[in-house]
Amino acid sequence: MKILLVILFVIVWVGCSTDTVSNATPMITKTGDKEFNYAYTFLYYYYYLAEDELKSSDYYLTNPDTVIDKEEYADYADVYCMFREMSDLMTQYFPPDLFQKVNQAITTSPVNTKSFGMELDENLRVKYVYRFGPAATAEMKRGDQILAVDSTFFSTDSTDFTEQYQSVLQKKTTDDFDFTILRGKDTLKISMTREDVISPTVYVDSIDNIPIIRVTEFTPITNGFQNDGSAEEFEAALKETDGAKSTVLDLRGNPGGSTELCTRMAMDLLPAGDTAFIQLEWKPKGTERSIQASYFVNDKDGLGSGRYYVLLLDGNSASCAEIFATAITSNLKAPIVGETSFGKGIGQVYSKTPEKGYAVATSMLLFDKDSVSYHMFGLEPDFTIKNADSALTTAVKIAKERKEKRTAGYSERVNSYWLRVKRKAPESVEERLRDWTRGLAIQEVSVE
Known part of the structure; x- marks a missing residue:
């Protein structure tokens, strides 16, 4: 003391x-x-x-x-x-x-630049959706599993989904993306545009x-x-x-x-x-x-x-x-x-x-x-x-x-x-x- x-x-x-x-x-x-x-x-x-x-x-x-x-x-x-x-x-x-x-x-x-307003785990499963941001607007849910972005499906043989995901995002010069996600047993298509988001x-x-x-x-x-x-x-x-x-x-x-x-x-x-x-x-x-x-x-x-x-x-x-x-x-x-x-x-x-x-x-x-x-x-x-x-x-x-x-x-x-x-x-x-x-x-x- x-x-x-x-x-x-x-x-x-x-x-x-x-x-x-x-x-x-x-x-x-x-x-x-x-x-x-x-x-x-x-x-x-x-x-x-x-x-x-x-x-x-x-x-x-x-x-x-x-x-x-x-x-x-x-x-x-x-x-x-x-x-x-x-x-x-x-x-x-x-x-x-x-x-x-x-x-x-x-x-x-x-402030997160070029953000979707969500956080993912190492398996590309949504951990958090911010109250405001593209993900909230698109009605993304915690637990959603990202299968693909812009028709690029992530290999199930890979042990590093995050690297594949970031590679897709970095290659694109615009901020509009189409996501394919798995929610429960349903496969859904969701579109989001990156923007600056306060964390x-x-x-x-x-x-x-x-x-x-x-x-x-x-x-x-x-x-x-x-x-x-x-x-x-x-x-x-x-x-x-x-x-x-x-x-x-x-x-x-x-x-x-x-x-x-x-x-x-x-x-x-x-x-x-x-x-x-x-x-x-x-x-x-x-x-x-x-x-x-x-x-x-x-x-x-x-x-x-x-x-x-x-x-x-x-x-x-x-x-x-x-x-x-x-x-x-x-x-x-x-x-x-x-x-x-x-x-x-x-x-x-x-x-x-x-x-x-x-x-x-x-x-x-x-x-x-x-x-x-x-x-x-x-x-x-x-x-x-x-x-x-x-x-x-x-x-x-x-x-x-x-x-x-x-x-x-x-x-x-x-x-x-x-x-x-x-x-x-x-x-x-x-x-x-x-x-x-x-x-x-x-x-x-x-x-x-």
Whole structure:
């Protein structure tokens, strides 16, 4: 069990002058351009290490040694340098030309290009049909067996149907296809046109009558939903599997997302009165910078409360996925199968800037219901199994027996990611974006 650890690094970066300057004062700058003023105010109120790291505004505005990655970012050099000076790995500034990419990462699940809006197993049997997309429009059904595409029948002698299928799709220069499928005893002809399709984030499957609900991220806009996508999908999955005594929750590879959504989804599984997690948050209170503690307590029995749950996690289960997992394990003692999770027990706020850039700052420290932090360490599995298929098999077996309770705690080893030096070398903004989206626990704010 770990109490909160915050490591402060003494960092030297060639891109910014390292002269000692006094810490920020309560007075927000009145000089500089609108983008800088907004970003400085944002950090002052929300960045949890601002008292120790944010210097006077003049330091960033007059610094002669600012070096940036691309010449076109020269107009934002002072803002760029200021955010680089903050030691926290997740506190970042993204200039306006990355607005669409950042907005996509924050608000929308991945878009599949040239997609039919369905997923197939290795035998070309339909596993999932998305709510919206060509397959849904054509009334494809789960369990349909694809026999042929454009009159090319797939050889029953082959052990790799997927390769044959992809070969047919890749050879064609247009997006219109005719499918021959087997549904039960009936052979049907169905036509579909590929298009760009937003992916779902929640998938329902089953093994030996044990429901398996896989959650890939916690995102507002998903296939068929425009506001609370992942939560709406998850609640639909709980209704679909209503009556099940046990369920496997697969969060492997889930990088996180919206704190509002993962909190709501965790509450869906808890009985009334359970505390999902505790949050310390830096934010303005009037004109003052303040620290506020919040306890997220369920006010009613959740839609899926009363079931026995088993969690699947791995090293890429991060941030909001860990908030969700911690709420379930600390309250329900649900066992974990797989690998140690990423270990991100901090959360961020983000804000659109006047020039349509994005400012992001770590402003939240997250704790389980017992006020214990897993930050930098992650959740240790009760059953350590690296092989994905073996882990799933074990999780299903445990769910069927419903006897195991969580006994493991948080890892004793710090994830090496948290020992990285943020400014060791100037990296591209694209690299920072990829790294940043690895573990999201975010909520939007606006600076007045």
